[in-house]
Amino acid sequence: MTTNAKPLDFSTFHNVINNELTTTTETRHGINPANTQPNPLVPVSTQEDLDKAVKAARDAFKGWSKTSFEERRKALHAWADAIEANADGFAKTLTMEQGKPLSQSSQEVGLASVWIRGLAALEITETVLEETEDRKIIQRRTPIGVVGAIVPWNFPVLLAVGKIVSAVYTGNTIIVKPSPFTPYCDLKLVELATNFFPPGVMQCLSGDESLGPMFTAHPQIDKISFTGSILTGKRVMAACAATLKRVTLELGGNDPAIVCDDVDIDAVIPKIGILSYLCSSQICMMIKRLYVHEKIYDEFLEKLVTFVKTLKVGDGTEADTFFGPVQNQMQFEKAKELLSSISADNLKAALGGSIENSSGYYIHPTIIDNPPETSRVVQEEPFAPILPILKWSDEEDVLARANALDTGLGASVWSKDYERGTRMANQLEAGVVWLNSHFDVLPNVPFGGHKQSGMGVEWGLAGLLEYCNSQTQWLKKSF
Numbered sequence: 001m002t003t004n005a006k007p008l009d010f011s012t013f014h015n016v017i018n019n020e021l022t023t024t025t026e027t028r029h030g031i032n033p034a035n036t037q038p039n040p041l042v043p044v045s046t047q048e049d050l051d052k053a054v055k056a057a058r059d060a061f062k063g064w065s066k067t068s069f070e071e072r073r074k075a076l077h078a079w080a081d082a083i084e085a086n087a088d089g090f091a092k093t094l095t096m097e098q099g100k101p102l103s104q105s106s107q108e109v110g111l112a113s114v115w116i117r118g119l120a121a122l123e124i125t126e127t128v129l130e131e132t133e134d135r136k137i138i139q140r141r142t143p144i145g146v147v148g149a150i151v152p153w154n155f156p157v158l159l160a161v162g163k164i165v166s167a168v169y170t171g172n173t174i175i176v177k178p179s180p181f182t183p184y185c186d187l188k189l190v191e192l193a194t195n196f197f198p199p200g201v202m203q204c205l206s207g208d209e210s211l212g213p214m215f216t217a218h219p220q221i222d223k224i225s226f227t228g229s230i231l232t233g234k235r236v237m238a239a240c241a242a243t244l245k246r247v248t249l250e251l252g253g254n255d256p257a258i259v260c261d262d263v264d265i266d267a268v269i270p271k272i273g274i275l276s277y278l279c280s281s282q283i284c285m286m287i288k289r290l291y292v293h294e295k296i297y298d299e300f301l302e303k304l305v306t307f308v309k310t311l312k313v314g315d316g317t318e319a320d321t322f323f324g325p326v327q328n329q330m331q332f333e334k335a336k337e338l339l340s341s342i343s344a345d346n347l348k349a350a351l352g353g354s355i356e357n358s359s360g361y362y363i364h365p366t367i368i369d370n371p372p373e374t375s376r377v378v379q380e381e382p383f384a385p386i387l388p389i390l391k392w393s394d395e396e397d398v399l400a401r402a403n404a405l406d407t408g409l410g411a412s413v414w415s416k417d418y419e420r421g422t423r424m425a426n427q428l429e430a431g432v433v434w435l436n437s438h439f440d441v442l443p444n445v446p447f448g449g450h451k452q453s454g455m456g457v458e459w460g461l462a463g464l465l466e467y468c469n470s471q472t473q474w475l476k477k478s479f
Helices: 047-064 069-085 087-098 102-120 156-169 184-193 211-217 230-241 265-281 297-309 329-344 395-402 418-425 460-465
Strands: 015-017 020-022 027-032 037-043 127-131 135-143 146-150 173-177 202-204 223-227 246-250 255-259 287-293 321-323 349-351 366-369 386-392 410-414 432-435 468-476
Touching (some): 047 202, 047 211, 069 087, 069 184, 087 102, 087 156, 156 223, 211 230, 223 230, 255 265, 265 287, 329 366, 410 418
Parallel strands (some): 255 410, 410 432
Antiparallel strands (some): 015 202, 027 037, 135 468
16 A cells, blocks of 8 residues: 555546556446447456455455554555545546536536535444443444445436445455446545555446346355345345345435425425436436425426526536536436426426437426326426426415325425424425425435335434444343
8 A cells, every 4th residue: 555646547437456557358338328328448347257246355454453443544544635636537437428518517527525524523322231340241343244235317416425435444354346337436435545555445347237247146155235226126036035235225206395485496406406307307316306486386486497597508618518418328228218298198287398409418407397296207206307386375284295106215305394394394204304405415314215215314413323233242240
C-alpha cells in the first residue's frame, strides 16, 4: 500500500483482483446513451475470475477483520481524498456511461467522499446486557465475511461507495459487481482503492448478465447487498437461499407525493419539479405519483408544466442540460411502451407524451393529467420522465390510494400545517417519509423499503449492522 495515489487514467479499464489489474479473454463495451456509441472495452469475468477474487477476499478477511475501526477509518479517508483528487475524471466518465448531466455527475461524485467520511464516523459499540459480581452478558457485532455488492446503473458511484464502506468499515472484505451498463466508474473506484487497502479487501469484477447469478450462487460469499428491480431482487433472494447468505435488498419504488391545498404553489413547484425528474426520473426514490388537492389542481398543473418546459433536454456534456437520456435501450423501449398506453387508455398528456427522433435514448418529460388510478402510468414505476398528476379531495381516500401498491420505498406530504402533515405522514406505508421535501438522504440516516421495495436497510448505524453478525457472550467469572 502507498499513501499517495497517482492520477487515474480513465482511458483503460480492468478488473481488480487481489490488488492487481487484470483483464479477460473475452471483453465487451458499454454504450454511451447520449449517442449510442460504444464506450471503452471492459472485461467479461468468468467463474474462474470470481473464484480467484473470493479466495483473495477470504484470505484478506483473516487479517482485515482484526484491524481496528480507526485503522479502517484512516484507509477510507485516504481513499476519499483520492476520489476528490480525481473528481473531474470520475464525473466525465459517469456522464459517458450513465448519461446524466455533468452537473449531476459531479454532485454524485462529490457525495461519494461525504458518504465515506459520514459512514466511517459512526460508532459500533458493545452492549452490556447484564453485569453482576458473577457474570457479564454482552452483545457484540462481528464481521460476516466476504460481501458481494451488486450495484445498479442509475447511481453507480454513490451506491457502490455506500456498500463498500459499510462492508470494509465493519471488518468485511468486498467484491463489487457493477451493472453491465455502467462498469467504468466502479472499476476505477476500486483501482484507486488498491493504494490504501491490503490485497483482497476490496475487489471489482466487470461482467455480463451471467456474473450476478455466479455471485449469488457462490458458496463462499457470505452476504449479498443488492440494489435493483423487484423482479431481480426476488431472484437474488431465491438464489441466496441455497447457501443461506445474508441479504440486503433495496428494490424499486413508486413513490407518492401528496400536495395539500394550503401550500405556496410558486414555492413548491420548482422543488417538486426537480424531485420528480432528477436523473430523468431514474431514481427509485423520485416522486412517481403526484397527488394534488382539487382546490389547487388546475393552477398547480399549469405552473408545473410551465416550469418543466424550462428544463433543457440534451447530451449531458452540454451546458445547462437537466434531462439527459435514459440509460439504456432496454429502459428506452420500456418507456416507449408505457408512453403508448397514453393513447391506448385515452389519457391526456399535459406535456410531452411522444418520442422525438434523436441519436440517443431520449424521453422528453411527460405529465399525464389526472389519469385513472388503475392506469398503467399510475400502477407501474416508469423509471423514465413520465409523471402522472392526480386530483384528491378527501384525506383518508388519498392516503389509501398512496398506500395501495405493493411497493413502499419513499413517500412525502406537502403542507404548511405541520400537525396535519405529520398526521398524514405517520399513515404512509414507506421506509422513508418526508414532510415538505422528498429524496433527502444522509450517510448517517438509514434508508430502505417496506413491502416489495426491499429487505433491510443501507446507511446509518442500522445499515452498518446489516454487515455484521450479532454475537452474545455470557462471561462468567468463575465455574
